[in-house]
Amino acid sequence: MFQPHFLYYSLLAVTPNSKPKSSMSKNIATALSKNTAAALRCLLLVSVVIGLSACDGMLSKKSAPPEITKPKPVAKPLSAKPISRPDKSEIFFAQSALNSLGYPLGQADGIWGPKSARAIRKFEQDFGIITANGRLSELNLAKLETQSGSKRDEVKPIPKPKSINSISSKLDKSVPLENAPQLIIIDRAYSVLAKPNPYSEPLAIARAGAGIYVVAVLDGWYKVVAENQITGFIRAK
DSSP states (O other), X not given: OOOHHHHHHHHHHTSOOSOOSSHHHHHHHHHHHHHHHHHHXXXXXXXXXXXXXXXXXXXXXXXSOOOOOOOOOOOOOOOOSOOSSOOHHHHHHHHHHHHHTTOOOSSOOSOXXXXXXXXXXXXXXXXXXXXXXXXOOHHHHHHHHHHHTOOTTTOOOOOOOOOOOOHHHHSOTTSOTTTSOEEEEOSSOEEEESSSSTTSOEEEEEOTTOEEEEEEEETTEEEEEOGGGOXXXXXXX
């Protein structure tokens, strides 16, 4: 490192001790001495500033607190313990995945049975994972996701079609129709015929969601009053 005091002593060393022999020589020596002294003073000032900046940088580096690196969380291993009550969506996913991977168990219906248990056992055996004894676990579900390329929350059960209630199920059996005809809303379309005969002339189509009055119950037929006050017969099915 450059020492500022060296410049100080150098500055003193350039000052002439002997007197020049002539006035011209004296003037030249004096000018040179002044210029050299001024240059050395500037160099001394610059070196002092640089030295102070370096010391300040060293102090700031020493005072900076060390960085603390937090350890990365370690992922917990998936459990092979059977899930006590798996969701229906998880069962449906497992059944769909097993079918697609070549472990047939029938239609995926969200109900875990013997065929599903045999299929998951064979799957666990083929891929060398800890068995859950024919039941679902986080381990075999994760393996099914990996092998099938689908996620359990992406596979949804197919909704069952809405059940169609018959006219008979909607009638109040406690009230005789002879006393009070009953208004019901039908769930599907019916043909209203002129007579209680399947070959009779159709009068109208009572569409799903329409209201009809059931007037009487005959042998396998309902006598009804449909829209536009059309009176006819609907076959009981």
